[in-house]
Amino acid sequence: MTNKYQIIFNSIVDQIKSGEIPPNSLLPSENELKEQYDTSRETIRKALNLLAQNGYIQKVRGKGSIVIDINKFDFPVSGLVSFKELADKMEKKPRTIVNELSLIFKPDAYIRQQLQLSGKDQVWKIVRTREIGGKKIILDKDYLAAKYVPSITEEICANSIYAYLENELNLKISFAKKEIVVEEPTAEDRSFLDLEGFHNIVVIKNYVYLEDASLFQYTESRHRPDKFRFVDFARRTQ
Amino acid sequence: MTNKYQIIFNSIVDQIKSGEIPPNSLLPSENELKEQYDTSRETIRKALNLLAQNGYIQKVRGKGSIVIDINKFDFPVSGLVSFKELADKMEKKPRTIVNELSLIFKPDAYIRQQLQLSGKDQVWKIVRTREIGGKKIILDKDYLAAKYVPSITEEICANSIYAYLENELNLKISFAKKEIVVEEPTAEDRSFLDLEGFHNIVVIKNYVYLEDASLFQYTESRHRPDKFRFVDFARRTQ
DNA sequence: TAGTGGTCTAGACCACGTG
């Protein structure tokens, strides 16, 4: 990306992170930034809107843009941190065990419904266990519409499915719908996970869409409750 | 709001919801919309960006704006649905019991830390139970920095704190940080809630900020796990 | 090649907060 507003955004993010622009202070005004970066005000505003959306600043009309204290938001990250997309969630776990990788010719009604498929469409089913500190903590069940993914190997599943989809197959993920509920453990949970007496499972259901708004993946990520954590930053819709 | 782009946004939302513009079809192009609404292209683009951010459309360069099938996203709402801000979460429950309303002169270290307060600042503490279908399902513990809220009554707590803060005190909430974890029930949970044998509590911690980026409220919303549900729509950060 | 959305500009006027 060589977009001007992206460059300005990154430049200001760096200044905030380094402490060059301290928390609770005001950013230079839009007109000053316009001069500094030798651009138009609308371009500056695009960069500032990006900063606001990402929780770096708070804009106040008539006053200026306040730098938010990011240290307040620096939680110790354990189980799960949201929004960085699935890449983070799926890939950065210490150890991954592939329990199942199969191409389903006749997906059952539940999967067809979740993936909005007709009976003729085939589906990849991938079941993986995530091990943290020697304990099996997370059970991931992935269902991928096969019309978008002609082939996939166990090695890819053990490493990074998303790197494969994006870099090899050139599929672009554009948005995802997430649903979090708490359920009783199933027999499958009990057999694949080290439950150690926990009576509940946190289930994150993910519906993943491609650039053309087509649904291509449904994922259930089943977490032991003690290792689960979800963080969310919500801005008031003006 | 009489903003042009808001009006255009609402107009298109209505057309999508009514089915006038069907799912998976293309919106008129930005140039067509520009003529239709007699405005400039940038204003149309603001409206379309709002639509994209709210999950109504997916924009594809060189192609157009695809209407996303909102029926796919129309989950039956039970316990909790995110993002509509706290108003929804806090206020629309059938029955609210106010268990405690007090002004704390010397907040303890935990609360001071959560609200980023010095020892001299006073804090309102509000504890409420939410009853759904005759069962006590949710325990809400609110801590409000008293410097922003000079007074509050039990009646206000039983109805809508947010309506009071926004309409009477003219406080504007601008953003919130949410954290979701699962914990063991405390003695307090057991005494205030109808746990019925559930072994876990879903805890939603909320840090609420005002327009000038000052932290003014910390809330713990403690849910019985069977009645908890969280929905999230995440767009890939481009 | 024509049409789409993405970026960028230079200017205008408005609503709001502070002095």
Next chain:
DNA sequence: ACGTGGTCTAGACCACTAG
């Protein structure tokens, strides 16, 4: 009154998709 951010305009050029 002044400076701030919020909205809006009319135009330009670019990157991409499609026929």
